[in-house]
Structure formats: C-alpha cells, structure tokens
Amino acid sequence: MSEQYGEPIAAGAAPHPAGELEVRFDRGVDLARIEQLLQQARDRGGTGQESVCTLNLVAIYFTQGQYERAREALEVAGSAHPCRLLVLVADQLTEPESLTARVSVVRSGGAISMERIVLTATGRAVRHLESAMTGLLHTEVPLVVIWGGRPQGDLLVRAVESADRIIGDSGARPPTFLADVAKLVARGAPIGDLAWARIFPWQSLAADVLDLPNLREHRGNIRTARVVCAGAVGAEGLLLLGWMQSRVKRLSVAIHAEGQPEEEPETSHAVIPRAERLGLGHVSRFEFTSPPATFTLRRERGLLLAEVKGDDDGYVVNRVRLPPDTPGRLLGLELKLLAGHDELYAAAVQAAAKLLPTGTS
C-alpha cells in the first residue's frame, strides 16, 4: 500500500481504556479465561452491568500501530452502534510467537455499550486468531468485519464467507485497488466502503439540485460528468463517476487531479466535530452538463456549493454544510446497513473499475 494515501479507518489513537484487563497465553487461546475477564470488567463498574449489543464488530489489522490509529474511529462507531468489538492484530512478521488478550468495557447511558476484546498475535500464533474470534462472537446479532488490509488473501476470503458485511476504505489505498474490490463485489461479497460514505454529500447535493423545481427540466439530458480530485486521482472520485455512469446512460466522463490536499490542522480532533480536511485523492470539484446547463459542485472549506450556468448568467443554487466525516462517523454510517448488498455501491464500483487504465489489478 502507498503511504501517501494514509491508513484505512485511521482516526487517531484514543486514550487507553481505563481498567483494561490483560492475559497472555502461552499455548492456544483459553476462551473461558477471556469470558471470565470480560465478566470482571463488567463487574468493576458496580451498577449498570447490563450489556447492549446490536452487532459483532470484528476489526482485523496487521500491526499494533494500525489498530492504535484506528481505535478512536472504532470507539465513535461503537458508541452509535452498541457492539462486541473484537480486534484481531495479526502481526505475523514479529517474533517471537505470542498471543495476548486485552479486555475492557465502555459504558453509556447506564449500560455497557461496548465489550472490547483485543487479541494480539505475533509470529505463528496468528493461526489461532480465526478460531478464537469464532468462539467469541455473539450468536444472535450480525457480524461486520472491518478489514484493514489489502482486498486480497485467505483471511479476507474466509471473512467474506462468514460476515454479514465487510467494511474497508478504498480511499486509503491507491485507486487501482478498486479493481480488486469490484471483483469481490461481483462474486457477491457484501462490501461496505468508507470512500463511498465520504461521497454521500456530493451525491445528495447533486440529486437535490435536480429536484429544484426550475432545474428539473435538465434531468433527462445529462451528457457529461467530470471530477477533480485533490493532488491525485482517488477512489472517491472514481466511485462518484462510477455512480453517475450507473445512473445515467451514455454518459461521457473524465477525471483528473488538480491542486493539493489541505494541510493537517493543528489539532486534528476538536471537541466539536467538523468537516474533515480535503485529503489526498478526495473530490474537490464535480461537474455535470445537461446542455445548455452546466452544474458545478465544489468544495469550499467546510461547505459544498452547487452552481448552475447555462441559459442564465450563472448562480449558486444551493450551499450545504459538509458533515464532520471523520472515519468514526463514516464507519457509523456504513454500519447502518447490517447485511447484504448496497446495490448502488455494487453498480458504482463496477463502473469505477472500468474507468481504471486497462491491465490494472
């Protein structure tokens, strides 16, 4: 993976949970011991030991660092969707072989809203993770897997087989990876994608503009669409064009990079969430034409502006505030769909993959 695109679902490290209980296993994994620790963690809070669980959230990472950077996002998503969070850190390249479980709970509204079990395996101990995970799942609720690696490999194949949904972030990878995602989706994998959630405001505004009474006449004549990405062509831009192509027949499309992504803000995690910075490959501008009208959607700091030009002088038709699309919030959005396909995404990713240079995989 290319470093410049950042890491999947990385929002920054949250403080280490207070009261985390840890156990190290020398041989295999003792699931009963982990359940015991979980009970201890629940008991520590005194009152409010009721656990609410709406899903199993399994997050798979390949280094401890990857998980640390994703922890805050997982917590934010978990606060909106009470869950049992199972984090598997499969660090095969680090020796010696070891396996550790860390257990903690998060309380909210007088009940336990997240039971968190972090299993870290190094070396050959990685082979135990899958069976340990299976033994720790709640049986009554859906299983959603957050995939932190490339969209390839045996572990992903098995995750696809067992999970109700698999969520990744193709925006954190070079856009060529969309071809792999498209193949998985074509095989029926229930994939969710934070890059897709990131373009929701663009899609929504584009649709809103065509619902304005005096602009409805342009709905049937959309001919071209063009996306500009910040610094480099990214998955978001390709998905946006893929979506347009899947919705509008005989659409001519173009994508290119322009300008630079925004600098990291000094404090990346303010108390009050606000729109994320314009990252590398993110969409900065989106145009479509329905002759004689040209619709331009562009990002201006925390706002999305929609303008129309054509048989008129040109005017701003709508301005919307960009939501605080932090990875945690985007993950929360994706978790709203607990099972099955997002048909719109499936069509968009197939069309987006076709926009990649041929021979890409």
Added chain:
Amino acid sequence: MPYAPEHDEVPNPLRPGLRAESTPEPCAVVIFGASGDLAHRKLVPALYNLALGAHLPAAFGIVGVSKSAFSHEEYARDMREALGRFSRTKPVDPEIWQDFGAGMRYVSGSFDDPDTFARLRSQLEELDRTRVTRGNRLYYFATPPSTFPTLLRQLKSAGLINPPLHPAFTRVVIEKPFGRDLASARALNRLVLETCDEKQVFRIDHYLGKETVQNLLVFRFANSIFEPIWNRRYVDHVQITAGEELGIEGRARYYEEAGIMRDMIQNHVLQLVCLSAMEPPVAFDADAVRDEKIKVLRAVETFDSPDQVQRNVVLGQYTAGSVAGADVPGYQQEKDVTQGSRTPTFVSLRLNIRSWRWDGVPFYIRSGKRMPKRATEIAVHFRPLPHSLFGAGTTLPNVLIIRVQPQEGIALRFSAKVPGERYRPRTVSMDFRYGSAFGATPEAYERLLLDALRGDQTLFTRRDEVEAAWKIAGSILAATESSEFPPPHPYPAGTWGPQSADQLLAGDGRAWRRL
C-alpha cells in the same frame, strides 16, 4: 424535499437508492413570537443543533418577528445567550455560530400593522440576496392561536404566501392548540386553507417528534412477530398513561381554558392511541400513514349522552400534597386559578375502537398533573392463559410496555421457571432501553423542524385528523363542561389520581399498572 415526481416529468435519475438523507432546500425561517419562551428554549436551539449536525443548508436565515424592540445584532446576541442555556449541545461552537448568527434578522412590530409585514418582506428579500435563500419561506407561528387569523391575512396581503406549485415554497408551521372544540378547529382550518394549501400546512404536535413515539411504527411494522398477535384475539386491553409530576407552572390562564382534555388528550394521547391501534400503512409516506391514523380516530366510539360519559370518564383535580418529597399546593391554590374552578387536571377514560382488529378491547387512558412521577407509556396487556398448567395464580398475563418517557424503551413481562424448584413460574421482565442502546437522541423539535424544512408531513397532523380528534374529545367535553356534570374528584398531589379512576378498571375486573 422528498422526491415526488409530477406525472409528466422525468424522474430524478440521481435520487433512487441514495443512503444520505437530503439536505433541505435553501430557506428562510420566520419565527412569529420570536421573543417568546418557545423560540428561546426550543426553536432556535433546535435550528442551531441542526446546523451543527450539518443538516441545514448553508443558504439559510432566520427572521424573528415580535413586538419587542430589538436590533438584528441585539436579537442575535439574545439568541446566542439562549443557546448557551438551552442547547442540548454545549459549548456553542463559535465557527457554526458565526455563520448561523450571521443569518439572523429581526423585525419589530405589531401583527396588526401592515408595515410590519412590508418590513418583513424587504428583510426576506435581503436574505434572498445575501444568503441565497431563494424565496423559500417557512413561517413558524409560535404565538397564541388568536393571532393566527391576523398573521395569515397579513402574510397574504403582503404577498408573502406563494401558491403550492410555485417554485419557491411557502410552509406554515402551527403550534397547538388547533382550536378549543370541533367548531373552532373547523373554523381555524377553513381560515388556514383559505390562505394556504393543506400541503403547505404543518400542524405540530411535539409528541410525534419523540424518537420513542416514532419507534412505535418501527416496532410494529419492522418486526414480524408482534403484528400477528396485535389484535382482539390476543390482546385483553391497552393502558396508556401520560403523567406529569409538574403542576401548571404559572400557566393558570392557559390551563383554566384548556384543562387536561385539551392540553393532553385531544392531541398527544390520541396520537398515541392512533399509533398503537392503526393498520399497517400501504407506504411510509405522509398521506398513507395519516390515512391509517384517521381510520382509528373514526373508529373510536364517541359518547352520545352525559350518562355514557359518566360511565366511561373520570375527572380529577389535585389538592395539596407531596411530590418527590416536597409539599405542593392544590390546584385551587395556584396563582391566577379561579376560586371554585372545575378545571380537570386529571382524566381517566375508557375508549372502544369499533374495528375488526380492536372491537371489545378497551383502551384505558389516564393523564394528569401532579402525579407521583413523570411517566408516559403504552402497556399492551395480553389475554390470560386459557388454562394454568402450573397452578392457579402462579402466572400473570404477558404485558408489553412501550415507555415513551422517561427511560424510553420497551419491556416484555413473561413467566420463567424459578431455578431449583420443581416448576414454579415467576414473572420476569425483558427490558430494552433506548438510551443504553443508541445513546442521546435529538430533541423532538429538531426532527420536526427538519421534516418541515424538507416538506415531509408524516409527523404532522392533517386537517381531518385534527377534526376527528376533536369529535372524540368534544363528545366528552360537551358533557363534562356542563354545570350538571359532577365536579372533578379531588386527589392529593403525588398520587395516581382519584379512587374513581381505579374503580373504572375495577368494574371491568382490571387494575392500572403500578408505575
């Protein structure tokens, strides 16, 4: 605005399947009664929180209108202070406020004076230019109902109401009470509809903005296991309680006019009855949902005679007592209450819904002020077992409780075996708490204002709904407001109403749930 294609237009190719909720169109919200309590405590905080959550278009402005003299800046400062006190999210985000406050304007003047509306018009045109609000208007009447005719007339004369098919929308949000009886409700509706189309009118009942009330629809129609037993074959009776710890809190003038029937039953409680008893709508859209609600209201048996009312309705009025460990005065001792007032502060009643689904299943309702605690819930009591296998009196019938407030959630009471003993059943409760599962929920006004801005009327009451509800409440009021009807039964503050309320159920071999 929800996508609703005209029959001859090309459907929006970009709309189908979108998972993001649409942002409302650019708009200016005009609050009449802008210096009042509702604007300070609820409306402006709700709009601010919508802006904070990126639910509002950036092309947005607010115009406050009332008699008090404020400049634009003073009004914005006043509202900024109100946010600091009443917003559910604190502290106020300076960046969001900067933009939100910059779109705030104020027009001072009497509603009777056409000049007020001429100045309002130029203010709105200024917002169209500077904030790109595109001529879209949402008028919020946070004023007494007596002002509605004047406001509507003046808005119309000033050319501030566009016809329903005009590209720039006009919507009017009206606060309850929608009249004080069937005749006045009809007159008000006539007047409103002389000026606007029904599609432009949003009659707000903040109970419908509560997440748990909306959850009733999801609970009933997104689960397959409850609907087959949600009928007279399995349900013995339904109890709806809407109790408040509070008294009239200095609102004697309003309450003396309204009483519990107009304050709670005609609107909030009958809405709960509708949502509990309605058939599945054919679609989840405003008219389909409201069509089903109105069928319930039409099926509710009205009372034809004072005798019938007396058999089915118990009124009460609180006397001095103790609530939450504090002494509180009786209703008659409250400031501005007329000596010897017969205004009821409590009602319990038995309603019958004459439909295939509910005939013979009584809906018992009780609502009152100065109850031992604040509690609103719907309890569906299922029929007892036909034969008790484990001994008489060892099991209690199942009860499904939908708690509207507080501790919003759903509980199911059922029997389980006591461990160790041979076969001794014991009643246990399976409890789902909304707050634990999903965290903080938005304020009712946030949801309702957002829906009004989007043009979605599902959670607003329609003309015929209001009138049907008044027909039911009116059939009771016609008897109880007659001087021949016995005065309300006194009940000490801090109790669940007069004993006669218990007797109403006891006569049917039932009892109120202990809350």
